Amino acid sequence: xxxxxxxxxxxxxxxxxxxxxxxxxxxxxxxxxxxxxxxxxxxxxxxxxxxxxxxxxxxxxxxxxxxxxxxxxxxxxxxxxxxxxxxxxxxxxxxxxxxxxxx
Numbered sequence: 001x002x003x004x005x006x007x008x009x010x011x012x013x014x015x016x017x018x019x020x021x022x023x024x025x026x027x028x029x030x031x032x033x034x035x036x037x038x039x040x041x042x043x044x045x046x047x048x049x050x051x052x053x054x055x056x057x058x059x060x061x062x063x064x065x066x067x068x069x070x071x072x073x074x075x076x077x078x079x080x081x082x083x084x085x086x087x088x089x090x091x092x093x094x095x096x097x098x099x100x101x102x103x
Contacts, residue, residue: 019063034060038050
């Protein structure tokens with residue numbers, strides 16, 4: 001027996017950048033965005049708070065550039081040698097099929 005009926009489900013219809021408000025949807029229908037996340041736990045000033053910010057490609061790399069600049073400023077007068085921050089946060093490159101490290 002085949003029983004039919006209406007089923008209402010929630011699905012993602014768009015992901016917009018939390019900075020500029022632009023859609024992150026590509027012409028092919030997929031989404032390209034980065035996220036900035038934080039989950040603060042016990043002992044933190046923000047205990048129990050969770051943050052998630054969606055960024056388009058442009059705003060993501062603008063934010064990353066700001067973080068790199070802040071790192072340089074914070075270490076400007078430090079006596080300790082500092083590592084370059086050119087690849088700050090980069091965990092994979094040329095990983096077109098998102099299979100880096102898998103065997």
